[in-house]
Amino acid sequence: MSALEIREATKRFGDVAAVDGVSLEVEPGAFCVLLGPSGCGKSTLLRLIAGLETPTGGRIAIGGRDVTGLEPKERDIAMVFQIYAHYPHLSVFDNMAFPLRVRRIGEPEVRQRVEEAAELLQLSELLKRRPRELSGGQRQRVAIGRAIVRRPKLFLFDEPLSNLDAKLRHQMRAELARLHRHLNATSIYVTHDQVEAMTLSTRIALMNAGRFEQVGSPQEMYDRPATRFAAAFVGSPAMNLIEGRVEGRTFEGAGLRLDVEVQTSGAATLGVRPEDLELVEQGPWSGKVDLVEYLGAETLIHVRCGDLVLVVRTPQASDVEQGRNISFRPRRVHLFDPSGRRIG
Amino acid sequence: MKRSGLWLAAAAVVIYSVAPFLWIVVTSLKPSLEIEARPPMLWPRDLSLESYARAQKGHGVTSLLINSLIVAGGTTLITIPIAALAAYALARLKLRGRRVILSLILVASMFPQVALVHTLYGMIQVMGLVNTRPGLSIPYVMLTLPLAIWILASFFKEIPEDLEDAARIDGCGPVRTLVSVFMPVAAPGVFTAAILTFIYAWNEFFFALVLLTDPARQTLPRGIALMPGRFTIPWGEIAAASVIATLPLVILVLVLQRRIISGLTAGAVKG
Numbered sequence: 248m249s250a251l252e253i254r255e256a257t258k259r260f261g262d263v264a265a266v267d268g269v270s271l272e273v274e275p276g277a278f279c280v281l282l283g284p285s286g287c288g289k290s291t292l293l294r295l296i297a298g299l300e301t302p303t304g305g306r307i308a309i310g311g312r313d314v315t316g317l318e319p320k321e322r323d324i325a326m327v328f329q330i331y332a333h334y335p336h337l338s339v340f341d342n343m344a345f346p347l348r349v350r351r352i353g354e355p356e357v358r359q360r361v362e363e364a365a366e367l368l369q370l371s372e373l374l375k376r377r378p379r380e381l382s383g384g385q386r387q388r389v390a391i392g393r394a395i396v397r398r399p400k401l402f403l404f405d406e407p408l409s410n411l412d413a414k415l416r417h418q419m420r421a422e423l424a425r426l427h428r429h430l431n432a433t434s435i436y437v438t439h440d441q442v443e444a445m446t447l448s449t450r451i452a453l454m455n456a457g458r459f460e461q462v463g464s465p466q467e468m469y470d471r472p473a474t475r476f477a478a479a480f481v482g483s484p485a486m487n488l489i490e491g492r493v494e495g496r497t498f499e500g501a502g503l504r505l506d507v508e509v510q511t512s513g514a515a516t517l518g519v520r521p522e523d524l525e526l527v528e529q530g531p532w533s534g535k536v537d538l539v540e541y542l543g544a545e546t547l548i549h550v551r552c553g554d555l556v557l558v559v560r561t562p563q564a565s566d567v568e569q570g571r572n573i574s575f576r577p578r579r580v581h582l583f584d585p586s587g588r589r590i591g
Numbered sequence: 592m593k594r595s596g597l598w599l600a601a602a603a604v605v606i607y608s609v610a611p612f613l614w615i616v617v618t619s620l621k622p623s624l625e626i627e628a629r630p631p632m633l634w635p636r637d638l639s640l641e642s643y644a645r646a647q648k649g650h651g652v653t654s655l656l657i658n659s660l661i662v663a664g665g666t667t668l669i670t671i672p673i674a675a676l677a678a679y680a681l682a683r684l685k686l687r688g689r690r691v692i693l694s695l696i697l698v699a700s701m702f703p704q705v706a707l708v709h710t711l712y713g714m715i716q717v718m719g720l721v722n723t724r725p726g727l728s729i730p731y732v733m734l735t736l737p738l739a740i741w742i743l744a745s746f747f748k749e750i751p752e753d754l755e756d757a758a759r760i761d762g763c764g765p766v767r768t769l770v771s772v773f774m775p776v777a778a779p780g781v782f783t784a785a786i787l788t789f790i791y792a793w794n795e796f797f798f799a800l801v802l803l804t805d806p807a808r809q810t811l812p813r814g815i816a817l818m819p820g821r822f823t824i825p826w827g828e829i830a831a832a833s834v835i836a837t838l839p840l841v842i843l844v845l846v847l848q849r850r851i852i853s854g855l856t857a858g859a860v861k862g
Contacts, residue, residue, distance in 0.1 A: 346761035
């Protein structure tokens with residue numbers, strides 16, 4: 248039985264379909280990330296799962312129970328919001344106790360559950376404070392605490408880290424991963440940050456314009472992007488995309504040629520990840536070095552080939568100089584047809 | 592240097608604003624002979640409450656005070672719930688023409704009172720409410736609603752919707768969300784709107800002059816305005832009544848200002 252099953256869910260606002268007939272199954276204990284650019288419908292989908300929005304069409308089941316028409320409180324879920332959404336007039340303890348007290352759980356158990364969660368989140372010392380007296384990271388931990396005291400069937404996260412600064416975000420990301428391992432609770436996590444998606448998830452559903460582009464493990468997503476959109480969205484620096492044509496098993500575009508193993512012919516896009524481009528003495532491709540970015544552990548070399556700039560990622564500090572001509576070859580490529588579907 | 596300039600400017604503003612009121616307080620505490628003294632004395636030689644006694648005996652200042660409290664309190668109690676409902680709808684519903692509605696509400700508050708008073712008197716008369724306190728509160732509600740709606744709508748808009756969503760997920764129904772989550776957070780805004788409404792109704796003079804001719808129902812501003820007799824102006828009684836008219840507002844603002852300023856939303860949102 249899946250922890251969450253979405254069948255053909257649609258949500259329209261006027262003429263616009265924010266979520267356009269998507270289906271998804273999430274296994275118990277999975278950490279599923281809804282990834283996509285802003286406006287792709289991922290937050291709306293999360294709100295449909297939460298019951299904060301009513302779907303225009305389709306069904307949603309949580310733990311095998313159809314919840315499509317139910318109120319959020321009847322769905323046995325907890326949600327962590329981007330802005331934390333604390334109750335500012337209540338102390339940290341009362342904030343975390345609130346969902347339990349609303350459900351008329353006895354005060355001794357409330358105390359026990361809140362203290363347990365506080366322990367887990369290192370909030371024990373702060374229970375008497377007001378949310379406004381806490382730092383950003385502490386506030387976010389309170390919001391998470393309020394979710395875990397409930398012991399819900401499903402955790403929902405709506406971009407919970409996007410208000411934190413980079414360092415804190417990194418730290419909270421690791422804490423979330425640790426927390427998920429500890430609780431093993433099924434989680435649905437919305438983000439536009441592909442690094443968060445890659446590091447936290449067991450499964451990624453990549454959304455674009457209200458539909459899923461690809462659903463799979465982080466590795467599948469990275470190694471075999473199903474569409475051109477997925478190829479461009481996942482990975483940093485982004486995959487190099489070269490527009491061109493395939494004729495008789497040869498791809499040609501922007502003055503670059505490559506033998507490929509596909510049967511079709513016609514317009515196509517060739518994708519190469521920066522780390523799949525290798526510098527060689529004498530190679531099939533060459534170009535002029537436009538820019539060298541030294542990042543410490545690696546170096547990014549921007550190479551101009553005609554109108555196109557390709558990024559090459561090399562692990563070592565490179566002695567390549569700007570303006571010089573260099574040769575390189577692709578180790579692994581991805582090929583997409585004009586509609587964006589993967590063909591090889 | 593810059594600092595002391597700021598202090599000087601602040602002191603000037605405070606003296607400018609407070610001095611007239613202090614003069615009224617001092618005058619109200621002078622025995623009648625000293626009030627007329629030339630040159631005027633800055634401080635009374637003998638503190639005396641005789642002006643207060645005469646204001647009560649000759650002009651019934653306590654009944655004016657009670658009338659004012661009833662009219663202004665009643666106005667506030669009617670205006671704020673109506674304004675809160677309207678403002679909540681304007682802040683939260685995805686209404687087409689929301690801005691137009693808000694502008695029209697503002698326009699409604701722009702008519703000069705003189706332009707309204709004629710028809711208003713006719714309407715209040717038809718309702719049989721001339722010379723009654725409700726007959727004054729009803730126009731006051733009309734006059735104070737636009738401002739209250741504007742204050743509350745902009746305040747409610749600042750309260751993140753996620754807060755209400757969180758309450759729904761935590762298990763609250765609409766009523767519980769309103770009472771346990773929304774109202775505590777919105778309280779500073781509600782108090783601000785309530786105080787301004789109360790002050791407006793408390794100070795209003797023109798409608799009170801037209802709609803209340805019965806001395807037993809008059810409010811303080813009208814009562815004070817009618818104190819001067821044909822040959823004498825009883826400065827002592829006027830000063831005493833003015834102090835009595837001002838004190839409730841001062842107390843109200845001092846008591847509630849912490850609630851207003853406390854900015855309870857801090858912590859609910861980022862930063």
